[in-house]
Amino acid sequence: MFDRIDNLFKVFPIIALGLLSLSVGCGPGDRVEVYPTKGVVLFGGEPMMGGGAISFVPIDSQAGKAAGGTVDKEGNFTMSTYDPGDGSMAGKFRVVVMQSTSDEIETVGDTDIEGAADSEAEAESTVPVAKRIPFTYADPANSPLTVEIKPEGPNELTLELSK
Template structure:
């Protein structure tokens, strides 16, 4: 269940999806444009942080970009290198919110890792959790356009209850 993913798991999932969408090519890099912004839920920065992926609307004409959403809702997109931005085009936006914290591990007497808690802890209240549709690469209603001739460094992505 996506709401049980830790920030690390959500970021890994997002980056794996982005890498799988990039595919193999001739090694030529497409120009990227600095792309950053903030994710808002009901007008406030999205609680808990998470991961964000831009999935090209036309799979044959683009590369995915991914990033980490910080606790204050801000994000910076990456395509080839950390923080380099996104290629130009139109994208469906996938957002994974971190709502749970994984159990902490502490070494036991033998030096092996042992969990101090057996269950994840909820870190984002139910009323602050975004609808799951935003994490669906085919059904997320959120889209964004990265413009090669404009500023893509102040994107504001508004999420709403459904």
């Protein structure tokens, strides 16, 4: 009985090796290191209205997946790359901000009757014109905002937008 337990201990490293090779074999491929990044978008000193999207465009043709995030109605955002909220890779980026200024009205599916297909799917404005950010911030080539994400952090950004 005792030498059988000994045998088990001899087999154990093989099992451990097997499990190890399993975990190595399924590791993520060409992922780059990402660092937690979050911040707030201000327009004229106040949080940007309406929410929207934020995207990092690498300035010096850097390889690796570029980060993005959703800006909430209070102007806050958290960048994600591979998993929600994991951050951005390090480097210099042009920041592109898209503002959502209208909302689609919630609709219900129609019936299958001819003529029932009326649709008032026009936009419902959620942001007054004075609170809308200039288009240049949504232009990936010309947005004036730039940031640098550093591995040592903390990457807490305050993006000041102006007219």
